[in-house]
Amino acid sequence: MNQNPKKESPMKNVALIFSLFFLLTIISQAQTNTFGGIYFPQGLASFADTVVSYEPTFGGGALPAVESARNPALALGPPDYTPENVKDVTLGKGGRLTLKFENNFLTGSGDSTPDLHIFEVGPQVEDTFVEISKDGTNWFDVGKVFGSTDSVDIDAYGFGTNDLFQYVRLRDDPNEGSHSANYPGADIDAVGAVQAVKAAHRPVIDLEVAIVLKFQSFIGSRYQVQYSTDMALWTDIGDPIIGTGERLIRAFDTTSGRSYRAISLP
Ligand SMILES: [Ca+2]
Ligand SMILES: [Ca+2]
Ligand SMILES: [Ca+2]
Numbered sequence: 001m002n003q004n005p006k007k008e009s010p011m012k013n014v015a016l017i018f019s020l021f022f023l024l025t026i027i028s029q030a031q032t033n034t035f036g037g038i039y040f041p042q043g044l045a046s047f048a049d050t051v052v053s054y055e056p057t058f059g060g061g062a063l064p065a066v067e068s069a070r071n072p073a074l075a076l077g078p079p080d081y082t083p084e085n086v087k088d089v090t091l092g093k094g095g096r097l098t099l100k101f102e103n104n105f106l107t108g109s110g111d112s113t114p115d116l117h118i119f120e121v122g123p124q125v126e127d128t129f130v131e132i133s134k135d136g137t138n139w140f141d142v143g144k145v146f147g148s149t150d151s152v153d154i155d156a157y158g159f160g161t162n163d164l165f166q167y168v169r170l171r172d173d174p175n176e177g178s179h180s181a182n183y184p185g186a187d188i189d190a191v192g193a194v195q196a197v198k199a200a201h202r203p204v205i206d207l208e209v210a211i212v213l214k215f216q217s218f219i220g221s222r223y224q225v226q227y228s229t230d231m232a233l234w235t236d237i238g239d240p241i242i243g244t245g246e247r248l249i250r251a252f253d254t255t256s257g258r259s260y261r262a263i264s265l266p
Contacts, residue, residue, distance in 0.1 A: 032044065035047075035078045035079050035190070035192065036079045036117075036119055036149055036190075038117055038149070038192075038194065039194075040117075040192055040193075040194055040196075041194070041196070042104055042193070042196045042197070042198055044077070044078060045103045045104045045196070045198055046078075046104060046192045046193050046194065046196050047076065047077050047078050047190055047191065047192045047193075048075065048076050048077075048099035048100065048101060048168060048190070048191040048192070049076060049077075049099075049100060049101055049102035049103060049104075050076065050099070050100045050102055051072040051073055051075070051076065051097070051098070051099060051100075052098040052099060052100050052136065052167065053096070053097075053098045054070070054072035054089065054095075054096075054097050054098075055092075055095055055096040055097070055098075056070060056090070056091065056092030056095035056184075056185075057092055057095060058092070058094060058095050058096040058171070059092065059093050059094015059095055059096075059171075059172065059174045060093075060094060061092050061093025061094055061095060061174065061179065061184055061185070062092075062093070062181065062184065063092065064090040064092055064181075064182060064183055064184055064185075065181045065182045066090075066182045066183065068086070069088075069089065069090035069182065069183050069187075070089065070090065071089055072089045072097055073089075074087045074088050074089045074189070075088065075089045075097060075099060075188040075189065075190060075191060076099070076190075077190065078190055078192070079119040079121075079149075079189045079190040079192075080189065080190070081119070081121040081189040081190075087189060088121045088122070088187045088188055088189040089187070089188055090183045090184060090185055090186075090187050091128070091170065091171070091172035091184075091185035091186045091187070091188065092172060092184050092185045093172060093174050093179040093184040093185050094171065094172055094173075094174035094185070095171070095172050095184075095185050096169060096170065096171045096172075097169070097170045097171075097188060098136075098167060098168070098169045098170075099167070099168050099169075099170075099191055100136070100166055100167050100168075101165075101166050101167075101168075101193060101196075101199075102166075102199070103198060103199050104193060104196045104197065104198050104199055105164035105165060105166060105193070105196060105197050105199060106132060106154070106164070106165040106166075106168065106193035106195065106196055107154075107159075107160075107161055107162075107163055107164055107165070107193070107195050107196060107197055108154050108155040108159045108160040108161050108162075108163055108195060109153075109155060109161065109194075109195040110155065110160055110161045111155060112153050112155060112156065113153065113194075113195070114151030114152065114153055114194050114195075115151070115152060115153055115154045115155065115193065115194055115195035116130070116132070116142075116151060116152040116154060116168065116191070116192070116193055116194065116195075117149065117150070117151045117152075117190075117191070117192045117193075117194055118130065118145045118149070118150055118151070118152070118170065118188065118191055119149050119188070119189040119190040119191070119192070120145070120147055120148055120149065120150065120186050120187060120188060120189070121148075121187050121188075121189045122183065122187040126147050126172065126173070126176055126177035126185060126186035126187070127144055127145065127146050127147055127172075127173040127176040127177070127186070128144065128145050128147075128170050128171065128172055128173060128186045128188075129141070129143075129144050129170070129171040129172075129173060130142050130143060130144065130145055130152050130168065130169070130170060131168070131169040131170075131171070132154065132165045132167065132168055132169075133165060133166070133167040133168075133169065134163070134164060134165050134166060134167070135166075135167075136166070136167045139167075139169060140157065140159075141157075142154050142156075142157045143156075143157070144173065147176075147177075147186070151194070154195075164197065168191050170186070170188060170191070172184075172185035172186045173186075210251040210252060210253060211251070211252050211260055212249060212250070212251050213225065213249070213250045213251070213252065213260050213261075213262055214247055214248070214249045215247065215248055215262045216247050216248075217241070217243030217244055217245065217246060217247070217248045218243045218245060219243055219244060219245040220242070220243060221242075221243035221264060221265075222240040222241065222242055222243065222264070222265040223240060223241045223242075223243060223248070223262050223263065223264055223265065224236055224240050224241070224262065224263050224265055225237045225238065225241065225250060225252075225260060225261070225262050226260070226261055226262075226263060227252070227258040227259065227260050228258065228259050228260075228261075229256075229257060229258055229259070231259055234261065234263075237252075237260075240265055241262075248262075250262075
């Protein structure tokens with residue numbers, strides 16, 4: 001038997017390529033879960049998804065003079081601000097920004113580790129009050145972040161792993177920072193739930209409960225479909241049906257508890 005050692009090598013190469021690919025996939029997934037040097041177990045889903053409201057003049061201050069500073073959508077998703085590519089929103093002096101998590105919930109960790117991260121950017125370090133809400137109506141004060149990238153431990157405010165929050169509201173501290181005309185107040189790049197659970201995909205099941213009425217029709221004959229709730233009194237549904245010589249099929253809702261029949265009209 002003359003075995004050719006080269007015969008096996010293509011398979012080995014394929015296996016190696018696959019393992020390498022698998023390894024690279026794992027590495028790249030691990031990297032996508034780290035944003036601004038902070039590990040977010042739920043990855044991209046961790047970040048705020050929609051703007052509920054942006055109220056830059058809430059504290060009585062002027063609108064940020066620069067129009068590009070007034071785009072609240074720039075606080076959504078993962079942090080993406082760079083000094084060359086400014087992607088944040090300016091709160092305004094005492095201004096407010098309310099964001100919502102759509103595909104994730106902020107929750108407590110059961111200990112004092114950070115649960116919520118606020119990415120504040122720009123040359124100034126400006127303080128921001130943080131409130132959280134489960135329903136967008138009842139708000140809980142969870143303290144203040146002291147500028148730059150800072151976190152909140154919501155367990156310290158009596159919440160835990162069973163509390164699921166969908167809303168975060170940020171309010172600039174009007175007594176901190178210089179509040180320039182162009183960029184007054186804190187500048188928010190992103191808001192992320194470190195401690196988060198992904199929102200369950202709620203399957204939508206449409207159950208159509210129907211009774212199918214089938215009857216042989218004769219050409220030219222007329223039929224009337226009727227319903228009854230007591231099998232004694234029958235009420236017409238729609239106009240008479242003209243026979244085609246075919247078997248006619250009609251479907252009716254049964255959730256009302258009705259019975260159905262088709263009668264031949266004289
Ligand atoms: Ca999200
Ligand atoms: Ca915590
Ligand atoms: Ca941003």
